Amino acid sequence: MKNSLGExxxxxxxxxxxxxxxxxxxxFTEHHQSHAAAAFLTAPTCRAAIMTADAVGExxxxxxxxxxxxxxxxxxxxxxxxxxxxxxxxMLYSTFTAxxxxxxxxxxxxxxxxxxxxxxxxVEQVRKLIRRTPDGAFALDLNYFEFHTTAERCYSSRxxxxxxxxxxxxxxxxxxxxxxxxxxxCAASVQRVLEDTLVQLARALHEETGLPDLCxxxxxxxxxxxxxxxxxxxxxxxxxxxxxxxDAGCAIGxxxxxxxxxxxxxxxxxxxHPFWGPSVDGSELARLAREDGxxxxxxxxxxxxxxxxxxxxxxxxxxxxxxxxEFGPRALxxxxxxxxxHTTEMRDRLNREIKYREPFRPFAPVVPIExxxxxxxxxxxxxxxxxxxxxxxxxxxEWRSRLQAITHVDGTARVQVLEPAMAPRLHALLEAxxxxxxxxxxxxxxxxxxxxxxxxxxxxxxxxxxxxxxxVLVAGETRVMKRTSAMTKTPVNTLKKEVA
Amino acid sequence: xxxxxxxxxxxxxxxGDTRTEVVRRFYERAPFPDYPPRGCLSWLRARAERSEFAxxxxxxxxxxxxxxxxxxxxxxxxxYLARADRVVISADLTRASLTLGAAAARRFGLDxxxxxxxDLHYPGMRAGAFDVVYSSGVLHHTPDPSAAFARIVRLARxxxxxxxGVYNAFARIPLRARRFVARLSGxxxxxxxxxxxxxxxxxxxxxxxxxxxxxxPEEHRHTLAEVQGWFAENGVEYLRAYPxxxxxxxxxxxxxxxxxxxxxxxxxxxxxxxxxxxxxGGLFVTVxxxx
Numbered sequence: 001m002k003n004s005l006g007e008x009x010x011x012x013x014x015x016x017x018x019x020x021x022x023x024x025x026x027x028f029t030e031h032h033q034s035h036a037a038a039a040f041l042t043a044p045t046c047r048a049a050i051m052t053a054d055a056v057g058e059x060x061x062x063x064x065x066x067x068x069x070x071x072x073x074x075x076x077x078x079x080x081x082x083x084x085x086x087x088x089x090x091m092l093y094s095t096f097t098a099x100x101x102x103x104x105x106x107x108x109x110x111x112x113x114x115x116x117x118x119x120x121x122x123v124e125q126v127r128k129l130i131r132r133t134p135d136g137a138f139a140l141d142l143n144y145f146e147f148h149t150t151a152e153r154c155y156s157s158r159x160x161x162x163x164x165x166x167x168x169x170x171x172x173x174x175x176x177x178x179x180x181x182x183x184x185x186c187a188a189s190v191q192r193v194l195e196d197t198l199v200q201l202a203r204a205l206h207e208e209t210g211l212p213d214l215c216x217x218x219x220x221x222x223x224x225x226x227x228x229x230x231x232x233x234x235x236x237x238x239x240x241x242x243x244x245x246x247d248a249g250c251a252i253g254x255x256x257x258x259x260x261x262x263x264x265x266x267x268x269x270x271x272x273h274p275f276w277g278p279s280v281d282g283s284e285l286a287r288l289a290r291e292d293g294x295x296x297x298x299x300x301x302x303x304x305x306x307x308x309x310x311x312x313x314x315x316x317x318x319x320x321x322x323x324x325x326e327f328g329p330r331a332l333x334x335x336x337x338x339x340x341x342h343t344t345e346m347r348d349r350l351n352r353e354i355k356y357r358e359p360f361r362p363f364a365p366v367v368p369i370e371x372x373x374x375x376x377x378x379x380x381x382x383x384x385x386x387x388x389x390x391x392x393x394x395x396x397x398e399w400r401s402r403l404q405a406i407t408h409v410d411g412t413a414r415v416q417v418l419e420p421a422m423a424p425r426l427h428a429l430l431e432a433x434x435x436x437x438x439x440x441x442x443x444x445x446x447x448x449x450x451x452x453x454x455x456x457x458x459x460x461x462x463x464x465x466x467x468x469x470x471x472v473l474v475a476g477e478t479r480v481m482k483r484t485s486a487m488t489k490t491p492v493n494t495l496k497k498e499v500a
Numbered sequence: 501x502x503x504x505x506x507x508x509x510x511x512x513x514x515x516g517d518t519r520t521e522v523v524r525r526f527y528e529r530a531p532f533p534d535y536p537p538r539g540c541l542s543w544l545r546a547r548a549e550r551s552e553f554a555x556x557x558x559x560x561x562x563x564x565x566x567x568x569x570x571x572x573x574x575x576x577x578x579x580y581l582a583r584a585d586r587v588v589i590s591a592d593l594t595r596a597s598l599t600l601g602a603a604a605a606r607r608f609g610l611d612x613x614x615x616x617x618x619d620l621h622y623p624g625m626r627a628g629a630f631d632v633v634y635s636s637g638v639l640h641h642t643p644d645p646s647a648a649f650a651r652i653v654r655l656a657r658x659x660x661x662x663x664x665g666v667y668n669a670f671a672r673i674p675l676r677a678r679r680f681v682a683r684l685s686g687x688x689x690x691x692x693x694x695x696x697x698x699x700x701x702x703x704x705x706x707x708x709x710x711x712x713x714x715x716x717p718e719e720h721r722h723t724l725a726e727v728q729g730w731f732a733e734n735g736v737e738y739l740r741a742y743p744x745x746x747x748x749x750x751x752x753x754x755x756x757x758x759x760x761x762x763x764x765x766x767x768x769x770x771x772x773x774x775x776x777x778x779x780x781g782g783l784f785v786t787v788x789x790x791x
Contacts, residue, residue, distance in 0.1 A: 170550060171536075172543035351542075352609055353583070358542045450545075466563040470586050484585055486566075 015228065026260055027256045030056025032218070035245070036077055038253030039217030041260060042270050043240035049209045050077065051202060052220035054247070055090030062089060069268045070266040075260040080208070086148040087139045089194060090220050092130055095145060095154040096190040100183055101167035104154065105219075112223055113361040115191035116410040117175050117355040118184030125162050126193045136204050173360065183313065195226045197244050212237040217253070220437070221245035224385075224392040224414045230390065231381055238381045241390035243274030244328030244337035252327075266408060273422050274332050274388060277325025278456060284478025285321075285458040289473075289480040305425065308474060309432035312340055312442065313380040316471035316485060317354065319447055322425055322462045326454070331388045331446035333366065333423040335454050335461070337470065339405070341443040343363050347405040350443070353469035356450035362408035364389060366444040368430050375399050375441055376415050386417035405443050411488060416444060503624075507745035509598050511617045512623040512624035515752065516593075518765045519643040520619065520740030520777075521763055522717050531574055532712055534704065541579075541608040553742055553785060560754040561586065565631040570620050570652050571638030575601030575613065580611075584612045589630075591616045591623060600644045620652055627654040640720045647729050648738055653734045656790040661755055662736055663788050669721040671773040671782030677715050687714065692778045704710070713781055724766045736788035743784065745769040753788055 014025045016023040029037070035052035046069055053062040065079035075252060083092075090261065093111065095106045111133040112348035120288040129144045142148065144159040160166065166185055167173070174180040202214060214236040216227065221241045231239045232309055242249055269348050282298075289296045299307060311318055318338045326332050341363075351357045367375055369383060377394040378386060385391030392414045395407045406413050434440025448454045449468055456459040460477045504511050516524070521559050524718065536543075548554040555579070561567060563584035572578050572590035576595045582588045590613055592598050598615040605613045617626050620635075620642070633656045639645040644665065656662055675693075682690045690696060695713075699706045724745055740758035744750060745766045748749075749759060773784060 170543070170547050172540050173544075174538045177538075284705060348609065356542060356545055359540065451549075466584065469565070482585065 005225065012260065027258050029257045030060070030084065032060045032063045032079070033077070034116075034250035035255055036063065036065060036067065036079070036215070036218035036253070036255035037248035037257035037260075038242050038249040039221070039240065039245065040077060041069065041075070041256040042242045042252065042272075043213075043215050043256070044269070044272055044481050045215070045238070045240060046070065047211055048213035048215045048240065049205050049211045049236070050217070051198075051205060052217040053089050053198070053220035055094055056085045056088055059084045060494075061085055061087060061304045062201070062218075064201065066209050066211065069260070072266060073312055074264060075259065075267055075347045076447070077257070081137075083137050086142060086145070088195060089130075089138075090218070091147055091154075092140060092146070093190060093220070093223075094193055096100070096186060097158075098154045099166045100187060101165065101169035101171075106218075109222065110358065110361060111187045112191060112225055114173070114184050115187040115225070115409070116362075116412070117360055118181065118186070118188035120189045120192040121185045122163065122189035123192055126189045126473070127271045128162065129159075129192060130197070131199075135184070136201070140174050164201075173358065175360065191223075191225065194220070195229045197225050199233045202230045202236065206235040214238070214312070215240045217242065217245050217249070219246045221390070223467075224390055225412075226402065228382070228391040228393060231369060231385060236381075238384055239391075241385060241388060242328075243326065243330060243332065243388040245317065245390075246329065248328060255422065272387075274326045274328050274330075275324040275334055276327040279324050279332075280321045280456075280457065280458050280461070280475050282478035283369045285462055285473065285475040285480060288462050290477075295481045295483060297481075298477050299479060300477055302457070304474070304477060304479060305428050305432050305481060307437055308429055311472045312338060312429075312433055313436040315340055315346065317350065317469065318468060319461055319470045319473040320422070320426070321447065321455070321458065321475040323458050330416075331444060331454060332388060333418065333426040333444065335447040336366075336426075336444045338429075339445075340405050341406045341441050342437075342439070344404045346369050346443065349469075350445065352406075353438075354449065360409075362413070362418060363406050363443050363445050364414040364425070365403065365406040365441050366418055366430065368417055368427055368434075369417050369419050369443045371434075371440060372415070372417045375439070376413065376417075376438060378415070383417045384413050387419070388424075389414055389416045390480075391415075399439075402439060403441060406441070506512055507599060507602065509595065509602055509615045509617055511595075512614075513593065513617050513619050514622050514624075516619050517643065519718060520593070520621070523641055523706045526717055527573075527592075527594040530711060531573060531594065531600050532574065532708055534708065535574065535576075535600060535604050538605070541610070544576060544579055544604075544608070548576065556742070556752075556754040557581070558583070558743065561661075566629065567632045567634060568625065568655055569631045569643075570623070570633065570635035570655075572615070573597050575604070575615060577634070577636070577769050578615075579605055579608065579611050581611060582610045582690075586612060588613045589616060589625070590622070591618045592613050592616065593617070593619055593622075602761045609767070619782045620648055623651065623655065625655055628657045628660075630660055631657060632663065634663045636663070636785065637781075639664065640666045640722065641716060641718045643718065644747065645720050645722065646733075649730045650734050653736060653790060658788050658790055662731075662790060663754075664727065665783050665787075666727065666786075667721045668770060669718070669723045669768045670775035670778065671784060672673065673774055674719045674778035675713060675782055682714050683700060690714065712764055713716050721782075724770055724784070724786070725763065731788045735791040737791060739787045739789055741766075741769075741786050742785060743769070743773060747772075755789075 015026050032052045036050045060082040063082040067077040069075040097108050098104050146156045147154040181446050278326045320336045322334050322337050393411045394492050395413050400407045430440045446454050473480045532723035566587050568589045569578045572592045575590045578588045602615045642648040
């Protein structure tokens with residue numbers, strides 16, 4: 001409330017004073033319009049159905065519609081229907097996020113990770129919270145929630161009666177105990193209900209529009225497991241999720257909406273990548289690291305790629321900074337921590353020494369598009385979802401034992417399928433790594449420490465490098481290695497032999 | 501010099517005086533604080549990071565520092581600080597606590613922590629060997645805190661940091677009042693202790709808190725000025741206190757010099773700590789740099 005009075009009411013004035021433009025020139029788009037525009041106008045498709053879902057916009061929480069853009073004609077985005085607050089899929093999921101002891105609006109992906117450890121045994125109970133209405137929408141039973149009346153707590157005491165006591169955020173989740181298993185089952189159940197609801201809504205939208213393409217937007221579209229099920233079961237042939245479907249992406253969405261629809265400018269294709277941020281400067285890293293007496297090397301192109309591939313094959317953990325920063329929550333190859341994906345030891349090492357994650361959370365792989373189908377069971381249309389890590393797909397059974405660090409407990413992975421044109425150097429690195437080990441797959445996790453944002457400039461990457469056990473740091477053409485890492489003789493990876 | 505190292509924990513402890521022995525036996529009987537049976541590293545980190553101070557000190561200590569914790573107890577802070585390329589030596593008087601800490605370090609897969617049994621009066625470690633000397637909640641349980649401080653300062657290299665946490669004379673007043681009532685009632689009735697209320701459902705942790713706070717055989721309390729006096733005597737430059745001794749200022753960088761050091765303001769700040777720290781043990785931290 002304080003925030004609404006303090007800031008939101010004066011938004012037009014704040015924007016106009018910061019940008020120095022008159023207030024009447026500031027245009028507003030609705031929240032879900034922005035989500036829809038961000039999803040549709042960045043996707044390489046001319047006609048598509050659009051579905052957006054998040055916790056809450058102004059009042060809308062979920063909307064369906066369609067969009068059309070023509071090369072020389074007008075662009076249209078239509079909304080057929082919307083569901084309004086307090087009935088919200090995002091809020092349902094966030095309520096469970098809070099109940100399971102995670103941070104709301106931030107740690108929803110932990111619920112998704114935990115879900116793989118449980119069985120959806122509580123689906124009936126979750127369905128009591130969310131009722132389908134005859135018109136195809138849904139409604140929450142507000143007796144179980146409190147998010148609409150208080151900011152203190154999302155769920156009510158009836159919710160506790162139904163599911164048992166909530167988790168203490170400071171106690172570990174121990175999946176060997178009944179209590180830990182109950183929390184995993186809760187996560188699995190709400191995940192199942194979310195997927196089922198989204199699939200049904202998407203299927204209805206497909207029947208209504210008859211279009212082959214679907215654009216998904218809003219924070220709920222970050223749920224890769226649900227996205228994969230929508231692709232498989234809703235009837236759409238292709239599903240597009242932008243690299244930043246959450247609220248950050250609304251900035252792009254609002255700008256595109258105004259350009260194409262308010263101003264009626266002709267349609268132009270957008271570059272199909274997420275690299276919109278500032279570029280990294282390798283020489284800045286070289287200067288910093290030399291001052292501190294680290295081992296610094298400047299090498300170019302193939303020599304650098306070969307050197308890094310050797311490092312990775314020797315089980316070194318590499319901080320990889322290249323070109324422009326990704327826009328959105330996923331590290332897609334420009335600010336990444338890379339490592340060998342083969343063993344659980346590597347996963348535990350990353351958890352223990354760098355990411356400080358709960359042990360139940362998986363790491364994601366990156367694989368070149370040419371060989372993706374060899375290692376992952378990606379359905380037709382799935383490579384598009386996997387372009388920005390928006391879908392979770394099974395790892396092929398025969399490779400799971402050699403891809404342990406990136407295979408989740410249910411045998412899946414949130415894989416990034418990399419086209420050479422999107423990040424050529426990372427693609428070359430994958431190939432070089434494949435030549436050494438026989439498996440051109442790398443573990444790719446965002447370059448940050450727990451609770452910190454993804455690094456941007458070289459100095460941030462360098463600071464992170466010093467505060468954890470990353471062995472090698474690359475920015476542009478500069479490679480820095482810690483002296484301690486250079487001294488440890490890592491045994492040569494035996495994997496090559498195994499594969500050959 | 502030869503020494504024994506049972507269970508991989510070197511024993512450098514020389515026989516101490518009677519009062520030190522009393523304290524040692526107090527902790528031998530009940531190591532403090534305990535680890536839950538299924539604790540893991542992410543649990544430890546999550547728990548530690550509830551405290552702003554833990555986050556600040558972790559951010560302030562460089563990734564390749566050599567750290568010694570004097571009086572580590574079961575070593576939870578040491579294990580929390582054992583990140584990146586840091587090396588942490590965790591020293592304590594009590595083998596029972598060290599054994600718990602070393603077992604946890606093994607379970608968590610941390611290989612950069614070394615537990616050592618020693619008496620801080622004769623630590624048996626090389627002078628000037630450490631970038632950071634950290635000791636919290638320890639000196640006020642020694643017979644002569646100012647003499648003990650002189651001993652541990654030597655472990656820091658010139659330019660190295662000293663981080664010292666002791667009970668504050670003011671902030672401890674509420675607890676002493678509670679303790680007075682508790683003693684009259686034979687520890688049957690301890691009024692208004694928020695920590696005990698928090699641990700209502702955990703009798704073991706409740707008991708641990710009562711023992712540590714209400715039944716300790718040796719306890720001193722110190723003012724900020726007193727600690728600054730120790731710093732001056734031992735060639736340690738005073739940087740700042742946590743909570744901040746400058747009014748209306750938050751501590752952001754723990755190892756940076758405070759904006760001001762005005763004695764009167766320090767006294768006022770300490771009066772404020774009665775409210776701010778009084779609900780817990782009343783521990784305040786002082787940070788200095790060895791000349």
